[in-house]
Amino acid sequence: MDGKPATRKGPDFCSLRYGLALIMHFSNFTMITQRVSLSIAIIAMVNTTQQHGLSNASTEGPVADALNNSSISIKEFDTKASVYQWSPETQGIIFSSINYGIILTLIPSGYLAGIFGAKKMLGAGLLISSLLTLFTPLAADFGVILVIVVRTVQGMAQGMAWTGQFTIWAKWAPPLERSKLTTIAGSGSAFGSFIILCVGGLISQALGWPFIFYIFGSTGCVCCLLWFTVIYDDPMHHPCISVREKEHIVSSLAQQSGVLSSLPFIAAASCTILGGQLADFLLSRNLLRLITVRKLFSSFGLLLPSICAVALPFVASSYVITIILLILIPGTSNLCDSGFIINTLDIAPRYASFLMGISRGFGLIAGIISSTATGFLISQDFESGWRNVFFLSAAVNMFGLVFYVTFGQAELQDWAKERTLTRL
Numbered sequence: 001m002d003g004k005p006a007t008r009k010g011p012d013f014c015s016l017r018y019g020l021a022l023i024m025h026f027s028n029f030t031m032i033t034q035r036v037s038l039s040i041a042i043i044a045m046v047n048t049t050q051q052h053g054l055s056n057a058s059t060e061g062p063v064a065d066a067l068n069n070s071s072i073s074i075k076e077f078d079t080k081a082s083v084y085q086w087s088p089e090t091q092g093i094i095f096s097s098i099n100y101g102i103i104l105t106l107i108p109s110g111y112l113a114g115i116f117g118a119k120k121m122l123g124a125g126l127l128i129s130s131l132l133t134l135f136t137p138l139a140a141d142f143g144v145i146l147v148i149v150v151r152t153v154q155g156m157a158q159g160m161a162w163t164g165q166f167t168i169w170a171k172w173a174p175p176l177e178r179s180k181l182t183t184i185a186g187s188g189s190a191f192g193s194f195i196i197l198c199v200g201g202l203i204s205q206a207l208g209w210p211f212i213f214y215i216f217g218s219t220g221c222v223c224c225l226l227w228f229t230v231i232y233d234d235p236m237h238h239p240c241i242s243v244r245e246k247e248h249i250v251s252s253l254a255q256q257s258g259v260l261s262s263l264p265f266i267a268a269a270s271c272t273i274l275g276g277q278l279a280d281f282l283l284s285r286n287l288l289r290l291i292t293v294r295k296l297f298s299s300f301g302l303l304l305p306s307i308c309a310v311a312l313p314f315v316a317s318s319y320v321i322t323i324i325l326l327i328l329i330p331g332t333s334n335l336c337d338s339g340f341i342i343n344t345l346d347i348a349p350r351y352a353s354f355l356m357g358i359s360r361g362f363g364l365i366a367g368i369i370s371s372t373a374t375g376f377l378i379s380q381d382f383e384s385g386w387r388n389v390f391f392l393s394a395a396v397n398m399f400g401l402v403f404y405v406t407f408g409q410a411e412l413q414d415w416a417k418e419r420t421l422t423r424l
Contacts, residue, residue: 016241017172017249021184023226024165027126028188030220031158033196034133035098037216038151040200041209042094045140046086090144097148101155102162107314109160115383118167123227125161129154130220137210163318170319171234174252260323267331275301279338290346291410298339298408302401304332306394313387340404347409348416 086094113121132154139146165185173181196216203212232238235249279297282288288296308325315321344355373392378385 015245016238017177017181017235017245018184020168020172020231021181023223023230024168024185025188025191026223027122027161027227028185029192029195030216030223031126031129031161032189032192033216034129034154034213034220035158036193036196037133037200037212038094038136040196041204041212042086042091043201044204044209045084046091084140084144086144094144094147094151097151098155098158101152101157102159103155104152105156105159106163109163112160113164113167113316117233118164119227119231119233122161122164122168123224123231125157125159125164126220126227127224128157129161130217130224132157133213133217133220136213136217166319167316168231168233171253172249174249175256176252263323263327264330267327268334271331272334272337275335275338289410291408294339294343294346294410295405295408296339297335297337298404299401301333301336301339302397304335305329306397308332309390309394312390340408343408343410347411347413349412350416350418 109121109125132150136147136150139150169178169182169185200212203209203215235241235246238246275297279293282293283290305328308329312322312325315325341359344352344359348355370393374385374389377388377392
């Protein structure tokens, strides 16, 4: 019986990659609970029922004098912790400070993840956030300024952790399982919000509001222990992964790489055709002069890929953005086909082939030099080497653009005009 060999498929829910998804689910769970903890605890921390008659209390420190006031019932202190007089404006600043921290680290964290590795970045972010959660009750005793600082740094730590996840999935998630794995991991945020809203008030009432921070901060520390023990940046270096699962992940990603490798050429062909159509449209309608069109498309073809190349090292943690930029670089650079590349037909149509041969020769020399320079740079340090390659290519593009915009012409040159011979 002639049967086709069965396709080797990696295990599903008992596999290491699904274990990684569960640990990342736990990480997202702890981060969202740490983020929302203050929103729950603030009700007890600024108990407004006690603020009447506390005019002599500090606006930042705990209301210690209220304990000596016999007119205040002991039941009003069922939170068993300090109460602070923070105005609604102050509370708004405290709540928003964590968001400021997240925004500050979204782009730098992608750059740092490319240098130190996503495992270290995400783990460090989770650990810092957990330790600062444990420190929050003490920070509140020192004053509102320290609470704002703690929340801002905590936001920066969580920003590091959020962006690092997609770098890991780019190497661990087979294309046909990417949705399942990322949703398992991401659902931890929704589940964490549900849990903190359900039990946060009960913890505050039974144990005191500081224990909201102590419990979920400690949970984060436990999660960090799991993270640094089980998680690796890629399956190739994990000591416990099975050969079957490793082959399944690698082969799946290899198939996808073949498809992705063709996308830049599709983008390049599309930009070449569309650029040519647009350039001739602008000329046929007399909207722009010929030299303006040539310099405009040259600017697009050199400036846009340079911006994409410079941005690449800073978005390394985002798989999707990295792929988009790698597609846009060759795509937008082909806009030069409607710029300086065909400029020889404008200035010297008689010698266009000769001039094009010379320019192609310089292009080949540049290719030889760039390959050698790239090999030298990445041999020094792989991560920083590629970053320097991108920066160097952008700098060369900018030099060429400035040179062409300054000296480029589109008029037929006198030396290229045909001369009519007059017979006597």
